[in-house]
Amino acid sequence: MATPRSQRIGIWIITVVLAVGTFGSFLVMALSVQNQSIDQQDQYQQYLDQQKEAAKLNAANSDVLAGYSVTPFTDSSITQLKVDVLEEGSGDVVKATDSINASYFGWLSDGTIFDSSKKKNAEDTPITFSLAGVISGWTEGLTGIKVGSTVRLSIPSDKAYGVTGSGIIPANAPLMFIVKINKIDNSTKA
Template identity: 45%
Template structure:
């Protein structure tokens, strides 16, 4: 099965509403807890921290130290969160990466395997507005392989500010819309979080973009500048062959629409309501045209069922 990763510019970090306040306001440093390195400067939520080098043997298990607790909601698996972070190896006093200098938070779906396990486990249950320090052993980090400047079997230390959390429903909802055009695919209306069934007719595909509600919610409309969190099934019209699915991977996908390179996918979502399920039939001239792409044959018509779950 071919993934659509090439259709969107995705920020890479650790793999392959305004923030709530922090209890720490003016502190320049924070002492070591749980044996984790001390924050030697910039200890307050929102400030770029400086970390001391780790002392003694690194932890064998995940260590979590709440530097300051916010008063926002607790983040849970499936939530779309925004964070700022600084990462450093245990045996170093120089960070290998941080988002503070980039001036843009890092965004992820918690518990979806988009980051190293130490992040998914260590951030779960933290409150929005909190600053936490994580000590992550190799098996919850990059293991024996390492990653970039991170050496194999490295123990990692992160300071993470939890800025924002968005709860993501498991499926679209809303009023069912009649599917009475026999020349178009039929899409299931289940709302249990499982993949809807798609039945593609054995006829010639339409020549123009189709963007139809299957379930129409009363949410706000998607704009071309939005980022949306979606679940989708994707098929070739010819032979009704599935080529991609978030359901098969067990995690959602975030589409910053300004960065989508698949024109028909972007155009088909703009103007639709958050919380809805949409059928998209994308003709070749708004898909990949005469170019084969990731194993998708040239001149292919694409069929999507997209649940627009939330705005990121």
């Protein structure tokens, strides 16, 4: 028995409506995913901009430690990690797995101080951190140094922030730090 013509037309209409609806749904989903991706990119860029602004404010408020100053250097002069002991301490030897309490300041080759435990018009506020959670130049450079020591770290970019940079620190920038190790404080370890 053959289906009547009106029934075949109805089946075709239903098929076309389903096909158009399915195609439309896929189109809406694709546009939604694309819009979400654009929104995520915008949010990430805003986050990066906020991080850079915070780094600029931190740098503007950073100061040198008493008795020390920024020493000039060129990017090409720092090709490997160098540790200069400025003042030898007499305490325990720092291990790479330790958390330490330290006073410090760091600068770029143009003399810009980008971070410091000493803020302008304020007392030095040493920080406690795990050597496992900092740039490799700090971990390698401070391992084996005695508590109470003050060192100058000359850190090549590959042991600092590398090709990505961080905040106001440009990509491929070598760094210099003056670091005074105040104590080992493993009470902060997880």
